[in-house]
Amino acid sequence: MSALRRPLPGWVEIGLLPLANIALAFLVVSVIVAIIGVDPLHALRLLVLGALGSSESIGYTLYYATNFIFTGLAVAVAFHAGLFNIGGEGQAYIGGLGCGLAVLALDRYLPGLLMIPLAILASAAFGAAWAAIPAWMQAWRGSHIVITTIMFNFVASALMVYLMVNVLIAPGSMTPQSRGFGASAQVPSMQAALQWIGIAVAPSALNLSLLLALLSCVGVWIFLWHTPWGYGLRTMGHNPEAALYAGTNLKRTTMLAMCLSGALAGGVAVNELLGVHHRLVLDFAAGYGFTGIAVALMGRGHPLGIVLAALLFGALQQGGAELAFESPRITREMVVVIQGLVILFSGALVHLPRPWLQALFARRG
Amino acid sequence: MQELTADAAIELRGIDKSFGSVHAVRGVSVRIERGSITGIVGENGAGKSTLMSILYGLYRADAGEILVDGRPVEMASPRDAIGHGIGMVHQHFMLVDSFTVLENLVLGAEGGALLARGLAAARTELARLARDYGLTVDPDARVADLSVGEQQRVEILKVLLRGARILILDEPSAVLTPQETDRLLQILRVLRDRGVTVVLITHKLREILAVTEKVIVMRRGEVVAERRTADTNAEDLAELMVGRKVRFDLDKAPARKGETLLAARHLSLVDGRGVRLLDDISLEVKAGEIVGIAGVSGNGQTELLQVLSGIRPPSGGEFEACGRKVDATHPVDPAEMRDLGVAHVPEDRLRQGLVPAFLASETSILGYQDREPFCHNYILDGPAVGKYCADLMERFDVRPRTPGLLSSSFSGGNQQKLILAREMARDPKVLLVGQPTRGVDIGAIEFIRRELVRSRDAGCAVLVVSVELEEILSLADRILVMFAGRIVGEVAAGQADERTLGLMMAGARAA
Numbered sequence: 001m002s003a004l005r006r007p008l009p010g011w012v013e014i015g016l017l018p019l020a021n022i023a024l025a026f027l028v029v030s031v032i033v034a035i036i037g038v039d040p041l042h043a044l045r046l047l048v049l050g051a052l053g054s055s056e057s058i059g060y061t062l063y064y065a066t067n068f069i070f071t072g073l074a075v076a077v078a079f080h081a082g083l084f085n086i087g088g089e090g091q092a093y094i095g096g097l098g099c100g101l102a103v104l105a106l107d108r109y110l111p112g113l114l115m116i117p118l119a120i121l122a123s124a125a126f127g128a129a130w131a132a133i134p135a136w137m138q139a140w141r142g143s144h145i146v147i148t149t150i151m152f153n154f155v156a157s158a159l160m161v162y163l164m165v166n167v168l169i170a171p172g173s174m175t176p177q178s179r180g181f182g183a184s185a186q187v188p189s190m191q192a193a194l195q196w197i198g199i200a201v202a203p204s205a206l207n208l209s210l211l212l213a214l215l216s217c218v219g220v221w222i223f224l225w226h227t228p229w230g231y232g233l234r235t236m237g238h239n240p241e242a243a244l245y246a247g248t249n250l251k252r253t254t255m256l257a258m259c260l261s262g263a264l265a266g267g268v269a270v271n272e273l274l275g276v277h278h279r280l281v282l283d284f285a286a287g288y289g290f291t292g293i294a295v296a297l298m299g300r301g302h303p304l305g306i307v308l309a310a311l312l313f314g315a316l317q318q319g320g321a322e323l324a325f326e327s328p329r330i331t332r333e334m335v336v337v338i339q340g341l342v343i344l345f346s347g348a349l350v351h352l353p354r355p356w357l358q359a360l361f362a363r364r365g
Numbered sequence: 366m367q368e369l370t371a372d373a374a375i376e377l378r379g380i381d382k383s384f385g386s387v388h389a390v391r392g393v394s395v396r397i398e399r400g401s402i403t404g405i406v407g408e409n410g411a412g413k414s415t416l417m418s419i420l421y422g423l424y425r426a427d428a429g430e431i432l433v434d435g436r437p438v439e440m441a442s443p444r445d446a447i448g449h450g451i452g453m454v455h456q457h458f459m460l461v462d463s464f465t466v467l468e469n470l471v472l473g474a475e476g477g478a479l480l481a482r483g484l485a486a487a488r489t490e491l492a493r494l495a496r497d498y499g500l501t502v503d504p505d506a507r508v509a510d511l512s513v514g515e516q517q518r519v520e521i522l523k524v525l526l527r528g529a530r531i532l533i534l535d536e537p538s539a540v541l542t543p544q545e546t547d548r549l550l551q552i553l554r555v556l557r558d559r560g561v562t563v564v565l566i567t568h569k570l571r572e573i574l575a576v577t578e579k580v581i582v583m584r585r586g587e588v589v590a591e592r593r594t595a596d597t598n599a600e601d602l603a604e605l606m607v608g609r610k611v612r613f614d615l616d617k618a619p620a621r622k623g624e625t626l627l628a629a630r631h632l633s634l635v636d637g638r639g640v641r642l643l644d645d646i647s648l649e650v651k652a653g654e655i656v657g658i659a660g661v662s663g664n665g666q667t668e669l670l671q672v673l674s675g676i677r678p679p680s681g682g683e684f685e686a687c688g689r690k691v692d693a694t695h696p697v698d699p700a701e702m703r704d705l706g707v708a709h710v711p712e713d714r715l716r717q718g719l720v721p722a723f724l725a726s727e728t729s730i731l732g733y734q735d736r737e738p739f740c741h742n743y744i745l746d747g748p749a750v751g752k753y754c755a756d757l758m759e760r761f762d763v764r765p766r767t768p769g770l771l772s773s774s775f776s777g778g779n780q781q782k783l784i785l786a787r788e789m790a791r792d793p794k795v796l797l798v799g800q801p802t803r804g805v806d807i808g809a810i811e812f813i814r815r816e817l818v819r820s821r822d823a824g825c826a827v828l829v830v831s832v833e834l835e836e837i838l839s840l841a842d843r844i845l846v847m848f849a850g851r852i853v854g855e856v857a858a859g860q861a862d863e864r865t866l867g868l869m870m871a872g873a874r875a876a
Contacts, residue, residue, distance in 0.1 A: 226745050228735035235731065238720045244676055245709070245717040246732035247700030 012357055014305070018298060018346060020353040022312070025345035029338050038329050047338075050322025051315035057322065059190060059204025063271070065307075065314030066206075069213040070267030071292025072299055072306040073220050077264060079301055080224055081257035082237035087134065087149030088265040089289025090156030091127040095266025097160065098126025099273050100168065100178055100280030107182035115184045116274065120212065123270050124263035130156060131262025132255060139251040145258070153289070164282055178280035187274040207275035209267070216264060217303035223260075233257050265289060294343040297350065309346075316342060373435070374399040374531050374562040375420065375451075380429035382415055389415045391586040392429070397531070402553055402563040404573040404594070407583035408606055408806035410776050413566050416583070417533050421453045422446040433531075452529030454520045456536040462509040466502050466519050467491070470526055490526055498525070498555055513661070514545035521552070531562045538572060542661050543834060543867035550576045568807070570599045571835075582606055607807050617818045620842040623652030626826035627673070627707075627795050631682035634668050634850075642668040644850040646682070650795065650826040655817065657841025657858075658830045661870050665850035666830040667712060670799050673828070674709040675702040687794050703732060708788035712799030712830065714777075718784040721773035725763075728772045729754035729787050761786035762812065778809030785813060789820055796820055796827045802836060814840055834863055834870075848872045 008017070030040035051061050071088045078085035085091075102122035107115055134148035164176040171179075190206040224230040232248040233256065243250060272284040295313055299305030320335035345352070375397040382390040390412045397403050405413045418424045420431060422440035430437050433449045440446055443453070460469050470491065471483045488504055495501050502511075502518050511519070517537065524532060534553075538546040553563050553576055565577060573580055574594060582590040582605040590605045604610055627650040634643035643665050650656045660666055671677040673684060678696035687705040691697045699709070711717035719728040730739050730750055738749050754768035761782045763775070772780060781802070788796065801817065802810040817840060821827050831837050837844055844861050846854040846869040854869040 222744075226747070227743055228740050228745060229743075231727070231730075231734045231745065235720055235723075238722050239716060241713075241716045242718065242720050242731065245674075245699060245711055246734070247675075247698055247703065249698070 008354070008357060008361060012361065014300065016357060017350075017353060018309075020357065021298075021346040021350060022342060024349075024353065025342045028341055028345075032337065033330070033334075036329055036334070038327060043323060043327060043330065046323045046326050047316075047319040049319075050326070051319030054202065056202035056204050057318055059201065059206040060318040061311070061314045062190075062210055063205040063207070063276075063314070064317040065310040066210045066213045066271045067268050067288045068291060068295045068310035068313045069217065069307060070264055070271070071288050072295030072310055073216055073267075073303065074261045074264040074289075075292045075296035076299065076301040076303075076306060077220060077224070077233075078257050078261040079296060080230075080237045081233045081253060082240065083135075083138075083254065083257055083261075084146050085131065085149055085258065085261045086146055086293070087131060087152050087289070088261075088292045089285055089287075090149070090153035091130045091262040091265035092268035092285035092289055093153075093156045093160055094130040095123040095127030095262070096269035096273055096280060096284060097163065098122035098124075098129075098266070099269045103181045103185040103274075104168070104178060104280070107185040110184060112184040112186075115182075116187060119185055119274055120270050123266035125266075127262040127264070127266025127269070128259040129262070131258040131265070135255050135258030139254040160282065164280070168280060170279075176282055181274070181278045185274060186278050187270065189275070205276045207271065209271035209275045212270060213267060214307070216267060217307060220264070221303045229253075229256065265292070291339075291343070294347045298346040312342075313339070372399055373397060374433070375564075376432040376435075377416070377420065378430050378432065380416065380419060380426045380431075382412075382419060382424060382426050389586055390419070390426075393583075393586070393588050394429075395581055395588060395591075397562060397564055398579070399562050400557060400560050401579065402557050402565060402577045404565045404567065404577035404580045405583060406566075406568060406570065406573055406580060406602060406606055408568070408808070409778065409804060410585075410806070411583040411606070412586040413583050414535060415586075417453070417535065417564065417566060420446070421451060421533060447527050447529070450528060450530040451533065452524030452527055452531070453533045453535065454517070454524055454537060456539055458516050458520055460508045460516060460519060463507065465505050465507055466511070467504040469508055469519060470504075470523055472523075474527065487526065491522065494522060494525055498552070498559055500525075500552065512545070513540050514542075514548060517541070517545075517549065518552070525561075530560070531564070532556065533564045533566070535566045536568070537565070538567065538569060540662060540832075542870050543863055544871055546572065570602050573602065574599065584608055603807060615814055615818060615839050618822070620654040620821065622654050623824060625649050625651050627684070627686050627828065629673070629682065629684035632669075632672065632679050632684055633681040634665075634672055634677065635680040642850050643672065643679075646850075646852055648845060648852065650828050652794070652824050652826050653821060654842045655821050655827040655829055655840055657837035657844045658828065658847055659834055659837045659844055659866055659870060660830075660832065660847035662832045664847045664870075666799070666832075666847055668850075669847070670709070670712065670797055670830055674707065674711075674797055675699045699732065706791075706794035708791065708793035708796050710781075710785055710788050710796070710798040710801065712803070714780055714784055719772045719780060721771070723772050724768065725758075725770050725772050725775065725783060726751045726754040726768035728783060729757055729768070731787065733787070733791075757783065757786040757790060760790075761816070776806070777803075778805040781805050781813065782809060785816060789816065792823070793825060796825050798827065798829045800831055800833075801829060801840075802831075802833070834866055837866075838863070846870055 033040045033043045050057055052058055074088045075085055099119050099122050102119045130152065134145050134152055137143045137148055138145045168178045169176050187207045187209055190208065191201050191203045193208055194201055224234060232243060233253055235246060236243040236248060236250055236253050240250060268285050268288050273280060277284060291313055295306055295309045298309040316339050320338060323330055324332045324335050373396040378394050380390055380393045393416060407413045415424065419426045422442045422445050431440055438449055467484055467487055471487045491504055500518055500522055502515055502522065508516060508519065537549060541549060550572060557563055567573060577594045580592045580594055580597065580602065581588055582602060584606060629646055629648050632643055632646040633641065635641055646669060658666055672679050675697040676699055679693055681693060683690060683692035686707050689697065689705050715721060719731060734740060739746060751768045755766065758766045763779045763782045801813050805813065817827060829840055838861060841858050844856045844858060845852050846866060848870060849872065
């Protein structure tokens, strides 16, 4: 019952604490921005307008958020099982391979209503398979999943470069990318979808994969908190001995958690390849897997929190790009610093403002 | 009044402490007389540990003052407490197993960059302490090779070496055999005769009556009574602790034994390093009887329960539970054991029996989560689980009756009642119970033991493992004693006494 572990009211824990973390991060950002000679308030205005100022920028913010929801969920599912999956990056990448192979093989024969679900399944299956290998090695051979999933990111990257350069490259192409996907394998953009129901928005990369991401949130929520397998998985994450006592098979549950995690990471491929690039390209997953760790941490492992955290990181990504574009003194690297600080304060230093909030609420209560 | 304060080693005045909404200590004032042994008794959560943690500087009191030798002092950290000559021996030893006794003694007081000088000084001090207090321990023995009783002596020496004149012991006998406990009490008497002030926190009334001069009884954060030990007895103290009359004797009818439901033959368990954890265990438990397994913890009881409940497969031998034969080549998993009607109340409720971060309702279905009526079509039925949990809470008097509360928010006794309720709710044929009342308050102990006897009378075969000899004696119809992975003796309950059982527990083989 030390002072650190004294509970805060629920709304403070879920709402105020993350806000305090973000505020702290921006405080430090302001200092840095001021040092390089830019008015912090002006920079903040550019950032916010860049992320939310127009229907186009909102579209891009939501498009980035879609990726973060997938990788955030992937990290969270593994985390509930007590497993730290650092390999979202590689799983998303290999998920893209599955997606690409399915489309390249079948897009000339199947209509969209069959092709797209099949490509989604292929993304999930390949992502799951890539996660299954480290999971198997941990469950049966005892190698640590943190190490193996990191290594598998490199393996995935090397494998994809090899395949793209030597095997899957479009004939006659100078860049390592596959031929374009047929029309039946393209997820409609949000602009097109909204036009059908008579709403006009500016074009952006946002596509209907966002709906798949939100459905995945509901699915994960049901799975983790409303099925016996989710129950067993969470038991293992909190307390492996209790899970063993309850008759949960730890090896099988490790496999289940990691495969599900990898399948969710595969969602990035759906958003990027079926929704935006419409071909198999290199490095489409860059950075999303790692940021997913911060998203899951900040969202406290809950799908609703992950959606909110993904929106924040999506806004940072989009607003940051605009900021770098508008303000010559702030480079892309500066934007990465800003993102890094938000991750630092909401991830590693998440409990920093806790004593202050506790003091505040202890005095009142 | 001034005079009274002068001969008090410690005086606490109006100490008050809250954790959030829990008012743990309410305006407590006590005086600990110099050169005496004072006992502090109370149920779990009565505030005795919190009070002593405030005295030792681990917590800060919200209000009140602490006087040492009549002078008000500030206790901001254990360092302050040690500076004022107060030392604490914790329930769980804080020793480095692979170090020698001497190395452990200088830990945190190495006295310079080079160890040699500190070690030499400690050796001299140790010799003096051995002379003065008769506390002998081989300074060059590795802690891992010492018995539990000797390790505790090292803990006491550690505190004395730091110059403590006031010694606080928190549940010191929890891990000791009766003989080791007697030796500990003897040591405490010698310390007192040499002028050391001792505060003994315990829930074992036998020890309080044997060694203290004064007893302070706490209940719900308050001191409800102070008694001269000579003027009181166990019934009186228990009543003060609980706030109502407590009956120690379980009136149970003689066992009406039926068929054998659990039988082990030459069961053994060898771990990865080749250590024999269980060695040639044979036992039988019949329907309608309680078999108790006595022993000091760490002698294979934990592993025996793991094997019999299907958590670990045996390495050799076999056992049969409700008609299912299990051996190394035909293992069983805990889920199948539950299907067979074997329920298991695990020893360590926080690590095995429940998940502290889960709701009470989730805890109430642990191990049964994929069964009707909790789960249909692969979806958990939340309302059904909540209602089930509320029913269990009603039947087993779990307080507060809130299925939506985190399991960790319940007291030890209520957590244990919830687990017991979960395991007994399905009328098991065999009930395996580890440490049924460890860390459970007196009121709940009484309840839990009655429920176990009721279960026995309903025809269940009950196997109880406990390190509390008194518990085994009051519950069991037949007593087996375990030592070093073997069963070293069997005694019918009627013929058992603490002394002979204690000798067997220490490894002296009986016929």
